[in-house]
Amino acid sequence: MLDCIVVGAGPAGGSAAYHLARRDRQVLLLEQAQLPRQKACAGGVSPQVARWFDCDLRSVVDHGVDRLRFTWKLGDPVEAELPSEEPFWMVRRDRFDHFLVEQAANLGARIEDGAAVTAVSAEGDGWLVTVGDRAYRSRTLIAADGARGPLAQWLGFPSQKRRYAQACELDVPLPARPDSTAHFEFGLVRNGYIWVFPKSDGYSIGIGTFRGNDATDFRGLLETYLAGFGVSADLDRIVPHPLCVWDGSQPLHRGSALLVGEAASLTDPFTAEGIRPALLSGMRAAEAIDRAIAGDRNALAGYSRTIQQEWGDSMAWAKRISSVFYRVPNLGYQIGIKRPTAPQRMAQILVGELDYSDIATRVIRRLTTGFLPGMR
Ligand SMILES: Cc1cc2nc3c(=O)[nH]c(=O)nc-3n(C[C@H](O)[C@H](O)[C@H](O)COP(=O)(O)OP(=O)(O)OC[C@H]3O[C@@H](n4cnc5c(N)ncnc54)[C@H](O)[C@@H]3O)c2cc1C
Structure with missing residues (x-):
């Protein structure tokens, strides 16, 4: 046996x-x-x-990321260097x-x-x-x-x-190796984000939603984003995949x-x-x-x-941060992402240097007081 x-x-x-x-x-x-x-x-x-x-x-490891770039409806950018010595892996x-x-x-x-x-x-x-x-x-x-x-x-x-999120992904080949920036767009998608990650021979581009079960027009949103980003792709191939989130x-x-x-x-x-x-x-x-x-x-x-x-x-x-952030994402972006230290913290979470528990109380307090009139 x-x-x-x-x-x-x-x-x-x-x-x-x-x-x-x-x-x-x-x-x-x-x-x-x-x-x-x-x-x-x-x-x-x-x-x-x-x-x-x-x-x-x-x-x-196929490529490395050492810089994050966040946008809101393709504008209002925030950039951050990854704090760790080793780049975030792209595989x-x-x-x-x-x-x-x-x-x-x-x-x-x-x-x-x-x-x-x-x-x-x-x-x-x-x-x-x-x-x-x-x-x-x-x-x-x-x-x-x-x-x-x-x-x-x-x-x-x-x-x-079992709680499901859903996400679509497609590989877009490029003639030259892209730089080492990962892009995150928060304003176009309800309850989620669009990403562009560099790979050795192109981009991995995708879109995900994490709250609610609303039908999302993934294709239309990606079309809008990619036109602004300056990349074209065959979006006929995209299909949503389920993710079982905690x-x-x-x-x-x-x-x-x-x-x-x-x-x-x-x-x-x-x-x-x-x-x-x-x-x-x-x-x-x-x-x-x-x-x-x-x-x-x-x-x-x-x-x-x-x-x-x-x-x-x-x-x-x-989960708590997600529910507060995605409920009012424009405020989440202004208060959560645009603070001078926020992208660094996000980067530290992604590379595993910080735990959500290290930052959560402060982030949630900022986000929830941000909703209250007179508290911003
Ligand atoms: C579009 C998208 C983008 C993502 N991007 C990221 C990212 O950038 N970083 C990240 O960390 N996570 C990302 N994720 C999440 C990540 O892909 C998954 O969480 C991860 O693959 C989970 O690994 P797993 O081994 O549990 O399951 P899986 O990788 O799904 O593997 C499960 C395996 O089980 C096999 N299987 C199923 N049923 C049977 C059966 N009856 N008999 C035999 N075999 C079976 C399947 O064929 C499959 O190979 C993304 C997910 C999606 C959908």
Whole structure:
């Protein structure tokens, strides 16, 4: 019997398989797509994640960002240098995610792609995982199957706490390598923003909304923005993708099964950052399973607590900031982004040097008093 089956080969599943294989655990990683697989994503990653891996993740960094530029309806710009020594990473998800899977395989993990899990059921002390007409047995299970994956529901985790954001992304090739500025536009989109991130051979351009379920004209908004930005792109290709954003603390363990990454709704509800929490949760899940197999009965419950402490506490503040900021974004922009220190703080959050809890009370106080007549 295997020690663990990991379902999904995104950053959460790749990280879990890597850290389990590194501890000599027998792990099988099942991915429904053919690897390397494409993933719609802007690919911005905090360099902070490098310290969680022995392998050289920097070898798959495509470009770096050391400057942020914010605008409101294409005007009123604010710029900031990133404070960290190392630029914010820009990665290509097919390469980045696959690199991690290959590293896990080098350490002994078994990888099967084109393997869509069709059912899971508890069997004795472990799990029976079905892929079409094949079945695999394991002592533990990690659901890393992302925002659209079925495992959380199949495993009986409460589904009512799933909150969805949505985002579209497209790559726009350029004849020359763009500079190292990431652009964020807040005024055109209700409850969200447009981004332009530099890649080695062009831009990743996208749009996301984080609150409410209103139908958003992503295509029309991007058309307006790109005309102002001076770039043309074929917008026929854009499709909205769901993101499971953090919406409150919830147990991430059930029996000997754990949820990681977007399957655990860990994505930042203010910025949509999901790669860092996916890598973190994959690593912490692997550590917990390693301890559980070694006999620690509290290890899996400890995983839920650890993620809450190391990520959820900060996300609780991100959720509050998001709800205040996106409710009245013009005020949010004036009070939250245009303050002299604000872009620096935002940059520090993105690279992982600051936690939302370090700035949240002040930011929320400024934003909420900004709404009150006579208080600005
Ligand atoms: C447009 C867009 C832009 C984004 N930009 C950023 C960004 O710049 N920075 C950032 O940090 N985050 C960004 N995100 C969020 C980030 O992409 C996700 O949070 C991240 O991919 C989550 O990783 P994961 O491993 O949990 O899930 P995923 O990367 O979604 O991987 C899940 C995997 O599970 C597989 N799977 C699903 N069901 C099954 C099954 N039944 N059997 C087998 N395999 C299965 C899927 O095929 C998939 O490969 C963006 C998201 C979107 C949509």
